Amino acid sequence: MTSSADSAMLGDFLAFTLAGDAPAVRDGICADGAVRWRWLGDGVLVLEPAEADASNALDAPDARRASVLVSAGVHGDETAPIELLSFIVRDIAAGALRLACRLCIVLGNPPAMRAGDRYLDDDLNRLFSGRHAQFADSREAPRAAQLEAVADGFFDDAFGARWHVDMHTAIRASVFEQFALLPHTGTPPARAMFEWLGDARIAAVLLHTAKGNTYSHYTAEHCGTLACTLELGKVRPFGQNDLTRFAGADRAVRHLVAGEPRGAGAGVDADADVDAPGGHPPMPRVFTVIDQITKRSDALALHVAADVANFTPFVRGTLLAEDGDYRYIVRHDEERIVFPNPKVKPGLRAGLLVVDTTRETLGALV
Incomplete structure (x- = not known):
């Protein structure tokens, strides 16, 4: 079972990570025995259902369980989604949020988070797909290589749907306060992703037309994920975020983690702006x-x-x-x-x- 020290880690993964601590043991059981967890290093945690069955509502009924990577803090000063992820870990560990997938939680740049800076030497979100090899003296370069290895290892064991949601906040205001960026894969975008973004109340989607060096580009190209980068608001210090502004994205991530069908619980949301067929929110606007x-x-x-x-x-x-x-x-x-x-x-x-x-x-x- 999980020790009291490790319960503290799961209960406040953000505080644990900011403190630079390591758990007494690197794996354990939580959620009254329903969830297994593994700590893979600074800011990286894998959670999996303890039971052996592999069904998941995100796939066909006979498909294998989905594998979902959710990351935040690739830029250390983008604090709101980091806080959201810490609460998701807390609720899974406490049994308050059902876990129906293999889940990898990544807090991307803990040293920058501790410093309250976007990055220490170089923008971590420009160092993936091997570009870190060009920055031997950068403190971000080893982290980019490590996060590539984390994604590779996690998705190497995947059999069902593969998702990566990389959550950020923007430096400046936006005509569309919350928007998404989809990496270029050379294939048409997936309806499943757009429907999920609609449920997340994402107003606009930006389509890249060339390969890049971001984390979501890496997992899409090298791990075969349905990947997106979410921009959820403006940069603010820890503790100064109004997390209710990101309720749509938080709810959609939780539905993804819990294996709930599209739009679960959304049809009665007074603020949902639901006008699409079937009671689902409208698709986002798209920019290329x-x-x-x-x-x-x-x-x-x-x-x-x-x-x-x-x-x-x-x-x-x-x-x-x-x-x-x-x-x-x-x-x-x-x-x-x-x-x-x-x-x-x-x-x-x-x-x-x-x-x-x-x-x-x-x-x-x-």
């Missing part, structure tokens, strides 16, 4: 990346307000950026800018340009 502004030098001039919101629209002919002989001018009737940040290091993305592709994307879901 058509270009990006890459910072070539410290001379980059980004011609947008310092506090411009994500998804702010600009009309054809607008000059958005200059960097030496490089100029970015809006080519479509309307383009929206996402993640504008002229302060990144040279060579990194200083902004994404997207266009609305809702109708054609939703029509092509598989």
Whole structure:
């Protein structure tokens, strides 16, 4: 059984991780014997149903149990989803939240979390898919390699559906307060993901059109997951988040963990904005990346307000950026800018340009 010290870890996984502690033993039983847990290292915890049956409502009735990786804190100052994950661990351990899948919880960058910073040396969410090998002196590089290995090992043992939900908060305000990014896989997006995002009350989805170096890109490409990055609000210090603002995403993650069918319990939510067939919330709006502004030098001039919101629209002919002989001018009737940040290091993305592709994307879901 679980010791009192390990119960403290499961009861407040965030506080345990911030303290830099290690459990007295690395595995045990919780939830009155219903759940097995394994501590794999700083901020990494695997929880599995203790019983042997492998049924799961997320798959066909005869399919194997789903494997779900939920991560937060890849940027150490994005605290709200870290707090949500800690509460999910607490509720599973206490038996208050049913566990119907293999679940891997990852708090991505504990040293940055402890420092209250986005990262220590380099953006961890740009170091996956082997890019960490280019940053031998970075304190984030070993963590990227470790988290790749965690995902590989976890999904190597997967037989059913594979999911990865990587939760973040944005630096700036957004026209759509909560939105998702889907990695480029070369195949049409999955209807299951879009329906889940609708249940999570995600207002908009951004589709990447090229491979990247984020955690969700890594698991989608190398582990075969249905993966998404969620942006759930603005960066705030620990303890200063209004977690009720993220109730939709929290509820959807809990339904995923519990193996509950789509929209379970959502139809009677007074704030659900349910108007789709079957009583489910509407699908998110969809935007597709058509270009990006890459910072070539410290001379980059980004011609947008310092506090411009994500998804702010600009009309054809607008000059958005200059960097030496490089100029970015809006080519479509309307383009929206996402993640504008002229302060990144040279060579990194200083902004994404997207266009609305809702109708054609939703029509092509598989």
